[in-house]
Amino acid sequence: MGTEIEAEAKMETLFAEVKDGIVLRVIVVDPKDAPTEAKGAEFCKKLCGGDWKQTYYDSSKRKHYAGIGYTFDKTRDAFYAKTPYPSWNLDDDCNWQAPVSRPKDDKDYNWDEDKQEWAEQTEEPSPVAK
Numbered sequence: 001m002g003t004e005i006e007a008e009a010k011m012e013t014l015f016a017e018v019k020d021g022i023v024l025r026v027i028v029v030d031p032k033d034a035p036t037e038a039k040g041a042e043f044c045k046k047l048c049g050g051d052w053k054q055t056y057y058d059s060s061k062r063k064h065y066a067g068i069g070y071t072f073d074k075t076r077d078a079f080y081a082k083t084p085y086p087s088w089n090l091d092d093d094c095n096w097q098a099p100v101s102r103p104k105d106d107k108d109y110n111w112d113e114d115k116q117e118w119a120e121q122t123e124e125p126s127p128v129a130k
Helices: 004-011 037-048
Strands: 013-019 022-029 051-055 071-073 078-080 109-112 117-120
Touching: 013 037, 022 037, 022 071, 037 051
Parallel strands: none
Antiparallel strands: 013 022, 013 051, 071 078, 109 117
């Protein structure tokens, strides 16, 4: 049995406004107004102007759900987030990958862009108020 939120998500049709390959906003459209992506994009354009692409909460199409500031890549027909670091590369699933694999253990790491390596995260003592 699905949750109420899952049921609502199945009834929503979502469209992202894209300008120069960047997502400006995402809106919800009644499925009656968007029985196909083309008709939904046309509806959004008439309502708000701009160019629109359908996006999906479950990332079932277009690799990722479109977020504001995400890139829409026409060649890949996919949405993806901004690169977290200049040295990282986009893989075939439109996920950013570090040039060095993260260690596979139970420790926490942060990427050190200057050193191009994973640095073990250490807790620093919090300052004591006087």
